[in-house]
Each structure stands twice: as C-alpha cells, then as structure tokens.
Amino acid sequence: MKYIKLLILMMLIISFSGCGTITKENNGKKVVKVALSAEVNPPYLYTDSDNKPVGYDMDYMKELEKKLPQYDFQYEFGEEESNVVGIGVGKFDMGINWFFKTPEREQKFLYQKEPYVYSLTTLIVHNDTNDIETLDDLQHKRLTPMSPSGGLYSILTGYNKTHNNQIDIDEIHKVSNGENFKMIESKRRDAMFLNLTTYQAIQKELNADVKVGGVVSKESVHILYNKKNTQLQKDIDKATKELKEDGTLEELSKKWFGFNIFDDKESLNDIKDRL
Numbered sequence: 001m002k003y004i005k006l007l008i009l010m011m012l013i014i015s016f017s018g019c020g021t022i023t024k025e026n027n028g029k030k031v032v033k034v035a036l037s038a039e040v041n042p043p044y045l046y047t048d049s050d051n052k053p054v055g056y057d058m059d060y061m062k063e064l065e066k067k068l069p070q071y072d073f074q075y076e077f078g079e080e081e082s083n084v085v086g087i088g089v090g091k092f093d094m095g096i097n098w099f100f101k102t103p104e105r106e107q108k109f110l111y112q113k114e115p116y117v118y119s120l121t122t123l124i125v126h127n128d129t130n131d132i133e134t135l136d137d138l139q140h141k142r143l144t145p146m147s148p149s150g151g152l153y154s155i156l157t158g159y160n161k162t163h164n165n166q167i168d169i170d171e172i173h174k175v176s177n178g179e180n181f182k183m184i185e186s187k188r189r190d191a192m193f194l195n196l197t198t199y200q201a202i203q204k205e206l207n208a209d210v211k212v213g214g215v216v217s218k219e220s221v222h223i224l225y226n227k228k229n230t231q232l233q234k235d236i237d238k239a240t241k242e243l244k245e246d247g248t249l250e251e252l253s254k255k256w257f258g259f260n261i262f263d264d265k266e267s268l269n270d271i272k273d274r275l
Contacts, residue, residue, distance in 0.1 A: 022093055029072040035083035035095035036075050042201040043256040045097045056256040057096050060116050067239035081149045087226050095224045100151030110227050114237040115220035118261045120196040125213035126184055132191050133214030139165040141190040144180035145172035152193050181208045197257055
C-alpha cells in the first residue's frame with residue numbers, strides 16, 4: 001500500500017509539473033493560454049453574433065500579437081471565478097477581463113505592471129435622484145446586488161475598511177445588470193455601482209429612467225498572470241508601454257469608449273455631464 005501511495009504521488013507531481021509554465025508548439029512559438037470571462041462586459045469584452053470575442057480587450061490582444069510574435073496566444077472562455085482558480089493552478093497562463101488589483105490576489109498572482117486600460121466607476125441612480133454622487137452618500141442607502149469576485153466589490157469593501165460610515169453590500173454570484181437597472185428604475189434600490197462604459201452599453205439598449213449620479217474613481221485594469229510567468233509579464237509590459245507611447249491605445253480607447261480613457265481624472269470629471 002505504501003508503494004502504491006508513493007506511485008500515485010509521483011504521478012501527480014509529474015502531471016502538475018508543467019502547470020503555470022508556457023509550453024512550445026512545433027513551430028517554435030510559445031503557447032500562452034489566455035482565460036476570457038464568459039460574463040458580458042461591453043465594450044471591454046463580449047461576443048459578436050458568431051460567438052467570437054470582440055471589444056477593446058481583444059483589439060489590444062491583437063496589437064500584442066503583432067508586437068510579440070514569439071508567443072501564440074490561445075483563448076478560452078470560462079466563468080470568472082473558475083478562470084481565476086485556473087490561472088492559479090496553471091490551467092491558464094494569464095487572464096484578461098477587467099481585473100483590478102486587490103491585496104488578496106497580489107499574494108497569489110502576478111499583475112501587469114503597465115495597465116492596459118482604465119475603468120471609470122460610477123454611481124447609477126434614478127433620474128429623480130440628486131443626492132447620491134459619491135460613496136459617502138450611500139449611508140442608509142441600498143445598492144443593487146454585486147458579485148463578491150468582482151473589482152467593484154473590492155473597491156466597496158476597501159472603502160468600508162477605512163470609513164466608519166459603512167456601505168451595505170448585497171452579494172450575488174450571477175449578476176444581471178439588466179435586472180439591476182430595473183431595480184433602480186422602479187426605486188426598489190437607491191443606486192448601482194458600475195463602470196461607466198458598461199452603463200453606456202446597457203443604457204443604449206434599455207433606455208431606462210436612470211442616469212449617472214457621479215463618477216467615483218478611475219481604476220487601473222490589469223492582466224492577471226500565473227506567478228511563474230515573469231518573462232511573459234515583462235514582455236507584455238514592454239509592449240503595452242510602446243502601444244501607449246505610439247498612440248495605439250488612445251486610438252482604441254476613442255474607438256470603443258468615445259473618449260480617451262488615459263486622460264487624467266480631472267479631465268474626465270465632466271464626462272457625466274456630456275452623456
């Protein structure tokens with residue numbers, strides 16, 4: 001029995017020894033397995049009528065493919081939480097879709113050091129509401145439910161750690177932005193915490209009786225890597241910096257968002273008045 005257990009242990013070690021390391025194909029390119037979230041998040045990442053991934057994230061990845069011909073990026077859709085687990089155990093080399101930095105994840109993963117995009121977080125309220133513009137205004141207010149694995153959730157929990165006036169957060173694993181919009185429109189909830197571009201995409205479709213109450217923050221968005229992929233992280237950081245300097249990412253921002261999201265926050269403060 002002891003030898004059988006030893007044999008099983010050796011087999012497990014062999015089977016997981018390649019996890020988190022980038023393999024090579026016959027053509028000599030290094031295969032990079034990229035996790036994409038199945039959760040729709042336009043215009044960052046969503047699928048077209050042919051179920052192909054499109055959006056700012058995919059245009060950015062296409063530019064990286066040009067800059068880094070030594071890599072063969074291969075994409076796979078999955079649920080966000082399982083993707084994060086998969087990156088940790090080496091099923092995927094990296095993941096892209098609106099990852100904010102959190103202290104907990106920084107202990108387990110590598111983060112992109114050169115952010116490839118930003119997110120403007122906003123509070124969405126009913127058109128009749130004029131007293132909710134900042135997180136400080138949410139005391140005794142009810143927010144729509146949100147996923148505990150998302151970046152927006154981490155911003156609110158971080159706020160609660162540093163403020164006496166706590167924000168009540170309802171957790172739900174499968175978020176429906178459309179249902180949350182209806183909650184605001186019917187005044188069942190007071191506000192929704194959402195990134196600006198997601199609001200724009202959903203409001204274009206629903207034309208709900210809601211508006212942006214205020215822009216809360218500008219958050220950097222990063223690729224998430226398995227901890228072993230330090231060279232991949234360095235190569236993508238270098239390429240991303242070049243894409244910023246030559247104006248490529250500014251062009252992609254204007255294409256997908258309608259404005260330059262790389263502007264400083266002060267320049268973006270009046271965006272809600274232009275929507």
